[in-house]
Amino acid sequence: MTSATFAPTAEPIAIPIREALPWVVFAGLILMLAIYFVGAEEGATSLIKGMYVHEFVHDGRHLLGFPCH
Numbered sequence: 001m002t003s004a005t006f007a008p009t010a011e012p013i014a015i016p017i018r019e020a021l022p023w024v025v026f027a028g029l030i031l032m033l034a035i036y037f038v039g040a041e042e043g044a045t046s047l048i049k050g051m052y053v054h055e056f057v058h059d060g061r062h063l064l065g066f067p068c069h
Contacts, residue, residue, distance in 0.1 A: 039066045 038061050041047065042054045054061075054068065061068050 038064060042068065 037053055038057045041057070042051070046053075058068065
């Protein structure tokens with residue numbers, strides 16, 4: 001039997017920071033907005049009147065460890 005060893009021919013492509021930076025900033029803003037709505041959107045810090053957002057994210061709030069009662 002013959003033995004063949006295959007060496008990888010493709011090398012990883014470097015992604016420049018300039019191309020990734022806008023996406024990282026965008027993802028960070030979306031995550032901060034999500035954390036606000038899950039963790040702090042109620043009571044005195046509420047941006048939206050009523051309890052609609054609180055009730056919508058209520059189970060996620062408990063799952064992530066945010067107290068709300």
